[in-house]
Amino acid sequence: MVQIGNFFFKYRNFLFIFLYLALFIPFAPVFSEAALGPDYYRYPLLIGLLVTILGQLIRGATIALAYIVRGGKDKKVYANTLVTNGIFAHCRNPLYVGNILMLVGVGILVNSMLYMLVFIPLFLFIYQAIVLAEEHFLRNKFGSDFDAYTKRVHRWLINPIGLGKTISGMHFSWRRWLMREYNTQVVWMLCIVVILVFKYTHWTWDAATRNTWFMIAVLVLACYYGTIRYLKKSGTWPTV
Template identity: 60%
Template sequence: MISIGNFFFKYRNFVFIFLYLALALPSPPIFTRAVFGSHYYLWPISIGLLITVTGQLIRGASIGLVYIVRGGRDGKVYAENLVTAGMFNHCRNPLYVGNILMLAGVGVLSNSVLYTAVFIPLFLFIYQAIVLAEEQFLRAKFGPEFEAYCQRVNRWLPKIQGLRATFEHHRFNARRWILKEYNTQFVWLAGISLVLLLTYPQLTGHDPELRNKILGGALLLLSIVYGGLKYAKKSGRMTAE
């Protein structure tokens, strides 16, 4: 598993591209008109958005509360420090939990049995392998400190107790969250827009022309915001502090 984890760690960014492309594969629906009635589409939309937004909130809190040096150097697991504060005081892998919920929510949003039953379990397997590889590195580098951390904090299931105190103790850095996450936010929001408008013609009254106008406008707006944030970051006009 560790060797598999090291392999996928190196190519983990490509995994997301593959998983987003998999949303386009035809699949039987999870929610059907026959079972849930004429407004069946409200079920995958509401449940999917709830799950995926929850994942994004967890990612946002993880990045905004405590500065994280993204793990990895030359395609290999690496870390300067053992981060145990902020959301990492409640779960050892809050960013990965956020990613899983984001993609699982998009799978439900797309109303795809294939995606939720095949690709999400595959994603979980890949992340489990990556985490085991990361833990091997952290255990070798930080020894008893990491072992004590593992005893105190769950690998996957977030601990709710003390969450309010965490937010009171740490100042949420919105600028850092924006600058670190604008790439993820762009892909995520663009994906949601595509899934909603292409999967559910009911939202635009079965009018392809209206759908295309809304979709084009949404993607254009997201692109403008993305370009502005990228320029602000590269030019130094906007910093995390």
């Protein structure tokens, strides 16, 4: 599993492209009109949005409270410090938990049985392998400190005890959240927009109105991306 994890760690960014594209493979729905009536679409809409937004909020809180250097080094697992504060004091992999919830949420939102039964389990298997590879590295580098950390903090489950105290007791850097997360946010939000505009045919608008709103949403996201990128690259917002 460690070798599998090292392989997928190297190519994990391409994994998300593949998983987002897989959302649009036509397949039978999880929530159907036959089972739930004409308003069946409200279930995937509400549940999907709640789950995927929760995932982004977990990622945001993790990055804003205690940033961990992501991306490895030379496309290999790497860490120069063992981060155990912030959300990492409540879960060993909160960023990955956020990613999982974001993808599960959009899977529910797109209402695809194929995505939920095939692609999400595949994604979970790959993430488990990546985490095992990371833990192998951390255990070899940090030894007993990492072992002690694993004994008090769960790999996947977020322990809510003391979470409020952790958040209130640390500086919340929303600027770091935006600077470190804007790429992920824009791709994620664009995916949601495409699903809502083109997969949900229940809105009372014609094709012209639909396309207009889609272009407006794309323009807003492009402006958001361009603004944050400029602030970061120009040094107006120094990297933190």
